[in-house]
Amino acid sequence: MAPxxxxxxHATPDPAVDERATRVDGxxxxxxxxxxFAGDPTLLTLVCGHCARSGPLAEAVVERDETCAIVRCRGxxxxxxxxxxxxxxxxxxxxxxxxxxxxxxxxA
Ligand SMILES: [Zn+2]
Numbered sequence: 158m159a160p161x162x163x164x165x166x167h168a169t170p171d172p173a174v175d176e177r178a179t180r181v182d183g184x185x186x187x188x189x190x191x192x193x194f195a196g197d198p199t200l201l202t203l204v205c206g207h208c209a210r211s212g213p214l215a216e217a218v219v220e221r222d223e224t225c226a227i228v229r230c231r232g233x234x235x236x237x238x239x240x241x242x243x244x245x246x247x248x249x250x251x252x253x254x255x256x257x258x259x260x261x262x263x264x265a
Contacts (some may be wrong), residue, residue, distance in 0.1 A: 164188075193260045206256030208233040213261070230254065 164187035168180070193201070199215035210232035217237065218229040226240040235254040242248055 193258070196261060200261035202257075202259040202261065203228070203230075203237055203255060204257035204259070205230040205232060205235060205237055206254040207235040209256070211257075211259075 164184040166181045166185045199213060201214050202211055203214055203217060204211040208230060210230055212231065214228070216231055218231055218234070220227045220229065224242050226242070227236055228238045228240065229235065230237050237255040238253055239251045240248060241251065
């Protein structure tokens with residue numbers, strides 16, 4: 158992968174941060190998170206925070222209308238997240254009982 162030249166990471170010094178960690182801003186995650194979101198989103202693994210079931214988004218139960226999709230756990234039916242679709246096509250995700258979101262390559 159080519160180096161990411163669009164995001165510049167800025168150090169944010171904080172004496173409380175452990176010496177083993179480096180405190181920077183969110184630009185430091187550009188490459189890592191693009192790996193998570195670049196592929197087929199239905200292959201992302203969702204882990205339910207209520208019953209701990211994990212599985213790909215493709216297997217979750219989805220209740221959908223024109224402006225909202227509610228993603229429910231197939232194991233316990235809790236709402237893991239909601240996907241809101243705005244009038245201009247903008248999309249937002251509101252986590253609920255989602256404990257973890259894993260890339261398909263994580264092997265879980
Ligand atoms: Zn569940």
